[in-house]
Amino acid sequence: MRRASKTGTTAYAERTPTNFDGQAMETPWFAKRPVSEVRPGDHGWLxxxxxxxxxxxxxxxxxxxLQTNEKVVYVTDAPADRLPGLGPRGGVDLDACGRSGQLRVISRRDACLNRRGEFEPAMxxxxxxxxxDAAFGEGYRAVRITTDHTWLVDRPGTPDLTRVLGCEDRVGDTVSPSTMAMAICQIDxxxxxxxxxxxIRAAHEVLVEVNPEFDDGVLKIIRTFDPDGLRLVGELDAARHAVFAESLARVSxxxxxxxxxxxxxxxIDLGGLHLLARHAIGLPADQPLVLDDLAPDVENVIEMxxxxxxxxxVRGSRTSPDTEGTHR
Structure with missing residues (x-):
């Protein structure tokens, strides 16, 4: 398998993580990226x-x-027009992408099942x-690969965990050194x-999440799903009250x-806290706004x-970093 792109260069710039003061931070054992920042070499986890x-x-x-010069490989038994991003509103010409080979929808039987219908990681x-290798010869700048592994764990007679982990390790060994391939392994x-x-999460170097609802370099607002809500990163000041209020109303x-x-x-400034209070006033007691991982000084102001x-x-819970990629 080829490790270099056809041009010998990559169109994906590397970035060093920084804190709020612009200082470089020590990178944890995994990286967390919005989906639009996934790049070649990433063995991603969703x-x-x-x-x-x-x-x-x-x-x-x-x-x-598909909207750029990249090939997409989706291992699934679902038809292309029922896949995420490829429905009638996706704006993608499925027939053209299929004919050109830019979109490859490969069945599980063809991709990873042996003659007895058993999962075969080597396949x-x-x-x-x-x-x-084919994408390299066809001139694509990168290959995006994805598949959903839920079927491997939610039915009787599926492979044991050791075999699944062995598969993930081998996929990582294939994707991570590559300057062309990037992959997202999905599981419900x-x-x-x-x-x-x-x-299974530990076999991946990158945790992939939704693109931010808002990001201006000072405040980032990210949709979360388990539990439903928003994650705020950075600083919430008066200039960003309106955009936060819109996001909060939308998710609520x-x-x-x-x-x-x-x-x-x-x-968070006092106006931001007042915004939370105004929103909470209109909520029924059984449908509260839950504040998770509330800083002690902010909690003191709220009580004061x-x-x-x-x-x-309602004050919520404190999240352990060990749950990254398994619970949001």
Whole structure:
């Protein structure tokens, strides 16, 4: 399998993680990327909580590849027009992409099942290698590969965990050194016990999430799905109250309980807290706004002004970093 692109260069720039002060941070054992920042060499992981989260990650991954000079390989038994990002509203000419070979929808039987219909990890790795080599010869700048492994863990008679992990390790060994291939392995986390889910997650270097709802370099607003809500990263000041209020109203419209993940919020002004209180005043007691990972100093301000007594505003839990990629 080829490790270099046809031009010998990559169109994907490397970036060093920084903190709020612009200082370089020590990189953890995995990277977390929005789907539009996935790049060649990434062996990505998506443990989704339902169709909405899956579609909002895999849809852009597939669609953005087809809208550029990249090949997309999707291992699935579903027809192309039912895949994330490829429906009638996707804006992709499926017939043209299929005829040209830019989109390859490969059945499980052809990609990874032996003659007895059993999962064969070596076949999947060989399939990936062939598709990447073909893409190199066809002049594509990169190859995007994805498949959903839920079927491997949610039915009787499926391969044991050791075999699945061995497959993931081999896929990682194939994708990670490549300057052409990038992959997202999907799994419905509701179908997999937490311990097994964590073990499979550990075989991936990149956790892939939805693209931000908003990101201006100061504040980032990210949709979360388990639990439903928003994650705030950076600083929430007066200049960003309006965009935050819009995002909060949008996510609250069809959900009984909304969580705000504040674990990475470095600053919130009094106006931002007042915005939360105003939103909470209109909520029923059984549909509160839940504040997760609330900083102690912010919690003190909320209690000092009495907003903690609002039935629609609830202090939530503190999230362990060990749950990254298995629970949001």
């Amino acid at each position: 443990a989704y909580s339902g169709p909405e989260e899956r579609d909002r990650v895999i849809g852009p991954f597939v669609r953005e590849g 999947l790795v060989d399939t990936i290698g062939r598709e990447v 986390r509701r179908a997999c016990p937490p311990g097994e889910l964590a073990a 419209a069809a959900r009984r309980r909304v969580h705000l993940d504040l674990s990475r919020l470095g600053f 002004v009495g907003w903690h007594r609002l039935p629609g505003l």
